[in-house]
Amino acid sequence: MLLQVALPVPLYRVFDYRLPTAIEALSDAVLPAVGCRVEVPFGRQTLIGIVVAHIAKTSSNVPVNKLKSINRCLDATPILDAHMLKLAHWLAGYYHYPLGDVLAVILPSLVRQGKPLDLLITHWRILPHVTDDDFHPNAKKQKQQFDMLKLHGERGASEDVLLLEGMERAFLKTLEDKGLIERYIEPKQAPAPVKLAKLPLDMNAEQQQAVNAIIAAHEAHHYTGFLLNGITGSGKTEVYLQAMQQVLEAGKQVLILVPEIGLTPQTRARFASRFAAHIVLLHSGMNNTHRLQGWQDCRTGHAQIVIGTRSAVLYPFKDLGLIIVDEAHDGSYKQQDTLRYHAADVALYRGLQQHIPVVLGTATPSLEHLKLVADGKLVERRLLTRPGNAKPATMQLIDARLQSTHQQTTDDGARYDTGLTDAMIGAIRQTLEAGDQVLIFLNRRGYAPVLLCQACGWQADCPRCDAHLTVHYSRQNRQNAYLKCHHCDWQAYIPTVCPDCGSPNLDAKGMGTTRLSENLHAIFANPQTSKQIYPIIQIDRDTTRRKDSWERIYQRINQGAPAILVGTQMVAKGHHFPNVTLVCMPNADRGFLSADFRSPEHTAQLMIQVAGRAGRGDKAGRVLIQTLQPDNELLLKLVKDGYLSFAHELLQERKMMGLPPYSHAALIRCEGKTLAATVQALKDAIANLPQGHNLAVLGPIDAPMSKKNSRYHSQLLLLAKDRRQLHQVLNQWWQPILALPSTKYLKLTLDIDPIGW
Numbered sequence: 001m002l003l004q005v006a007l008p009v010p011l012y013r014v015f016d017y018r019l020p021t022a023i024e025a026l027s028d029a030v031l032p033a034v035g036c037r038v039e040v041p042f043g044r045q046t047l048i049g050i051v052v053a054h055i056a057k058t059s060s061n062v063p064v065n066k067l068k069s070i071n072r073c074l075d076a077t078p079i080l081d082a083h084m085l086k087l088a089h090w091l092a093g094y095y096h097y098p099l100g101d102v103l104a105v106i107l108p109s110l111v112r113q114g115k116p117l118d119l120l121i122t123h124w125r126i127l128p129h130v131t132d133d134d135f136h137p138n139a140k141k142q143k144q145q146f147d148m149l150k151l152h153g154e155r156g157a158s159e160d161v162l163l164l165e166g167m168e169r170a171f172l173k174t175l176e177d178k179g180l181i182e183r184y185i186e187p188k189q190a191p192a193p194v195k196l197a198k199l200p201l202d203m204n205a206e207q208q209q210a211v212n213a214i215i216a217a218h219e220a221h222h223y224t225g226f227l228l229n230g231i232t233g234s235g236k237t238e239v240y241l242q243a244m245q246q247v248l249e250a251g252k253q254v255l256i257l258v259p260e261i262g263l264t265p266q267t268r269a270r271f272a273s274r275f276a277a278h279i280v281l282l283h284s285g286m287n288n289t290h291r292l293q294g295w296q297d298c299r300t301g302h303a304q305i306v307i308g309t310r311s312a313v314l315y316p317f318k319d320l321g322l323i324i325v326d327e328a329h330d331g332s333y334k335q336q337d338t339l340r341y342h343a344a345d346v347a348l349y350r351g352l353q354q355h356i357p358v359v360l361g362t363a364t365p366s367l368e369h370l371k372l373v374a375d376g377k378l379v380e381r382r383l384l385t386r387p388g389n390a391k392p393a394t395m396q397l398i399d400a401r402l403q404s405t406h407q408q409t410t411d412d413g414a415r416y417d418t419g420l421t422d423a424m425i426g427a428i429r430q431t432l433e434a435g436d437q438v439l440i441f442l443n444r445r446g447y448a449p450v451l452l453c454q455a456c457g458w459q460a461d462c463p464r465c466d467a468h469l470t471v472h473y474s475r476q477n478r479q480n481a482y483l484k485c486h487h488c489d490w491q492a493y494i495p496t497v498c499p500d501c502g503s504p505n506l507d508a509k510g511m512g513t514t515r516l517s518e519n520l521h522a523i524f525a526n527p528q529t530s531k532q533i534y535p536i537i538q539i540d541r542d543t544t545r546r547k548d549s550w551e552r553i554y555q556r557i558n559q560g561a562p563a564i565l566v567g568t569q570m571v572a573k574g575h576h577f578p579n580v581t582l583v584c585m586p587n588a589d590r591g592f593l594s595a596d597f598r599s600p601e602h603t604a605q606l607m608i609q610v611a612g613r614a615g616r617g618d619k620a621g622r623v624l625i626q627t628l629q630p631d632n633e634l635l636l637k638l639v640k641d642g643y644l645s646f647a648h649e650l651l652q653e654r655k656m657m658g659l660p661p662y663s664h665a666a667l668i669r670c671e672g673k674t675l676a677a678t679v680q681a682l683k684d685a686i687a688n689l690p691q692g693h694n695l696a697v698l699g700p701i702d703a704p705m706s707k708k709n710s711r712y713h714s715q716l717l718l719l720a721k722d723r724r725q726l727h728q729v730l731n732q733w734w735q736p737i738l739a740l741p742s743t744k745y746l747k748l749t750l751d752i753d754p755i756g757w
């Protein structure tokens with residue numbers, strides 16, 4: 001027999017290997033099992049791959065005497081079970097991606113490097129005999145570090161947790177050398193059965209029915225995909241918790257997917273306060289050791305509740321009982337490079353494969369998911385009310401054509417536009433004076449999106465991308481001013497005169513979160529002292545870059561004192577700020593004018609999610625939308641009839657135009673040094689499409705940002721009425737075109753079910 005091995009090389013094939021001759025000669029030689037790692041020679045390299053099959057010597061395409069033998073097998077038992085291998089094959093087939101590369105995406109890097117799976121994790125604990133007298137009075141830092149460890153009691157804590165909390169490795173060593181603390185390896189024990197840490201809430205009828213339906217599927221060991229379509233603040237989390245309870249009590253694991261890391265600390269707290277369970281967090285910020293540890297915990301069943309971002313859906317589980325995808329409409333579930341999978345789709349596939357329920361929860365379902373409901377492939381459960389006294393916020397338009405925006409004067413007498421109408425400013429003031437918080441949504445970070453010469457019209461553009469440079473600047477800290485490309489991170493100084501005409505009249509045009517925050521400072525400062533009366537909290541990627549900053553902002557908001565929050569789409573995602581009663585959107589509706597056919601859907605989702613932050617506590621909420629296009633039909637439909645009716649209208653349009661989800665799309669992108677080369681490559685690809693293929697072929701056209709990071713991109717879109725048809729064509733066509741002379745040296749990628757083009 002021979003081994004078929006998948007290797008991390010970008011080739012659409014597996015490789016046959018023999019056992020080492022000495023082992024082959026043994027009468028009782030056993031082949032490494034399917035799912036084990038093996039180290040093999042490959043050309044001049046040594047690679048680690050996964051055994052995916054055993055085949056007879058006669059089945060190999062290569063004569064047996066030409067086959068190489070493996071160097072060694074790394075695992076006594078398979079590290080990937082049959083479910084995981086089936087998942088890998090499915091991903092490779094559906095996304096037309098090489099199996100070896102799929103496995104490279106699935107496996108944590110330490111596993112790919114051949115490291116043993118069971119890490120020996122160092123723990124530290126204080127020695128029982130130590131007293132305060134053992135410390136020299138001057139050794140303050142040592143004492144402080146000792147006290148931090150002491151907080152963890154006699155069992156101490158693992159080194160990575162301690163370092164995360166701010167202990168320093170050098171001090172651990174010093175304290176150890178002085179005989180004050182010791183390290184030890186904690187043996188892994190099977191986790192105790194999950195217990196309730198807190199009593200569940202009394203659910204309303206809608207919540208109860210949703211939970212019952214999920215539990216019924218769980219008890220029948222039956223796959224059902226649910227769309228939990230509940231308005232913002234309707235208590236979807238309580239439904240998750242009570243469904244989970246049954247699954248956990250049956251001894252099974254639960255996977256909860258969340259869109260972004262900003263959500264995970266709070267999400268963890270919500271689950272940890274309900275269940276005494278071993279909870280594992282998986283996210284992109286983990287180091288390699290953490291990732292392997294998490295992977296192992298999932299695989300061995302040690303992890304009972306797993307909360308993770310997109311890639312957690314690719315983790316192995318010992319006994320998975322339920323998958324929850326929170327905010328299932330969120331774009332971050334789609335991986336945008338290498339294996340371009342959609343985590344919600346993978347979750348549904350895994351549910352089907354493992355006969356377990358999958359819950360997609362959202363207040364703003366994607367059109368894809370609504371179509372699946374219409375086709376009977378997802379079961380919809382609606383939550384139409386907010387529990388208790390909370391009422392959904394009312395939405396109101398402010399016509400910014402009728403009211404000019406408010407002007408302010410700087411210290412040196414210059415007038416500037418604040419971008420906010422007096423009506424909006426009045427509502428903000430009223431809310432703050434009533435002791436509540438205001439959230440202002442502006443989906444653009446930095447000071448201003450464009451630097452413009454007022455004399456000649458020159459604009460500061462990125463030399464490497466088709467994009468303007470964003471102005472980063474602050475009136476308070478003028479030293480810290482620069483231009484930056486938000487696509488490739490290219491940076492430049494702000495010129496003092498226009499590089500084209502020499503005019504000094506350079507103007508930052510438009511408004512980002514920094515500028516808006518400063519304008520708000522000016523508007524709401526105490527006129528006598530110019531001191532701030534209300535804190536203005538800016539929430540975007542610039543202000544939350546540090547590991548703990550989002551955590552601190554969150555705490556500050558939830559202390560509840562009146563404040564103005566200014567945030568980008570980061571604030572849209574599932575946050576619960578009970579004291580926010582007013583949400584303002586100074587220009588959120590621009591997306592309704594975009595050329596991208598998905599833009600209205602995404603704009604509406606974002607607006608409804610942001611609006612959903614208002615009035616989640618006892619007090620009612622208000623949402624003000626400032627617009628220059630108050631007659632826009634889409635906007636009116638959304639405000640008057642709500643998201644679902646808006647979404648169904650969009651679905652009708654898509655149907656008429658034959659666009660997804662009424663057709664199935666594959667996007668081919670080509671990247672190269674010149675645009676002409678990429679276009680030529682795609683033309684050659686079209687010429688090679690199989691005869692009579694029946695697909696709609698759109699392109700080649702320039703990609704939305706055709707120049708990015710000094711590379712050029714064009715693209716080709718294939719649309720099929722029938723999914724099978726699309727895959728049949730791709731099966732015949734995709735691999736051969738990668739070998740065409742004109743495509744060979746360019747980067748061609750295939751995106752199945754793309755979410756933007």
Ligand SMILES: Nc1ncnc2c1ncn2[C@@H]1O[C@H](COP(=O)(O)OP(=O)(O)OP(=O)(O)O)[C@@H](O)[C@H]1O
Nearest residue numbers: 201202203204232233234235236237238363387574
């Ligand atoms: N049955 C209930 N009785 C009382 N309070 C409830 C009940 N269910 C949920 N809540 C409370 O309602 C609030 C909103 O719930 P939750 O955050 O789960 O909403 P959500 O549907 O996830 O909203 P979003 O889509 O905006 O994230 C929470 O404070 C929650 O504790």
Ligand SMILES: [Zn+2]
Nearest residue numbers: 462465485488
């Ligand atoms: Zn750039």
